[in-house]
Amino acid sequence: xxxLQYKGTNIICDNxxxxxxxxxxLSKLKSYINKPCPKCGSNLLTEEDYDIYIGLMNEVNIxxxxxxxxxxxxxxxxxxxxxxxxxxISFNLKKS
Ligand SMILES: [Zn+2]
Numbered sequence: 001x002x003x004l005q006y007k008g009t010n011i012i013c014d015n016x017x018x019x020x021x022x023x024x025x026l027s028k029l030k031s032y033i034n035k036p037c038p039k040c041g042s043n044l045l046t047e048e049d050y051d052i053y054i055g056l057m058n059e060v061n062i063x064x065x066x067x068x069x070x071x072x073x074x075x076x077x078x079x080x081x082x083x084x085x086x087x088x089i090s091f092n093l094k095k096s
Contacts, residue, residue, distance in 0.1 A: 003067040004060045014086055015042040029053070052085040
């Protein structure tokens with residue numbers, strides 16, 4: 001398996017008083033740029049954050065190409081990390 005696996009992209013409104021989120025089709029992600037949140041009107045995705053996301057995905061591909069397929073057995077610990085790209089990149093290790 002690849003060392004870093006992509007599980008999906010969510011569009012999450014950054015307004016802390018709003019709970020809007022949507023599962024984004026990666027091929028249509030660009031259409032969210034400067035689109036207002038349907039619930040509160042906040043900007044759902046800035047062009048800067050989109051560029052950060054695309055840069056991150058390119059880096060994931062580079063790392064996977066460098067590492068190649070990694071061996072996974074019963075003792076392999078797999079961690080799930082939520083990555084947010086909003087005014088930079090933040091990582092949140094999910095509890096298993
Ligand atoms: Zn919102």
